[in-house]
Amino acid sequence: MVRVVSSAWQESIEQMIQAKQEYREKFGAGALDYVILGEPIPEKLTDLSDATKKLRDAIRTGVPLDNTPPNPDMPEIIY
Numbered sequence: 001m002v003r004v005v006s007s008a009w010q011e012s013i014e015q016m017i018q019a020k021q022e023y024r025e026k027f028g029a030g031a032l033d034y035v036i037l038g039e040p041i042p043e044k045l046t047d048l049s050d051a052t053k054k055l056r057d058a059i060r061t062g063v064p065l066d067n068t069p070p071n072p073d074m075p076e077i078i079y
Contacts, residue, residue: 008045009045009048012045012048012049012052013048015048015049015052016048016051016052016055019052019055019056019059020032020055022055022059023055023058023059026059026062027058027064030067031064031065031067032065032067033067033069034066034067034068034069034070035065035066035067037051037054037055037065038050038051
């Protein structure tokens with residue numbers, strides 16, 4: 001099976017990767033460890049765009065996203 005990735009999808013992925021890199025540079029290497037940006041596997045292009053916007057807004061305002069572990073007593077467990 002051959003999968004075709006549209007240029008819009010590819011561009012959105014690249015923008016998300018860039019936004020994550022900039023976010024980590026501003027807030028620290030582990031700043032996205034427990035941040036929920038959306039579904040683990042985005043189904044729509046708007047899902048990626050919304051997540052990228054969240055990151056860019058946090059960078060712009062200087063207010064990091066919630067990075068609290070789900071269970072602070074056992075942060076190494078990822079749910």
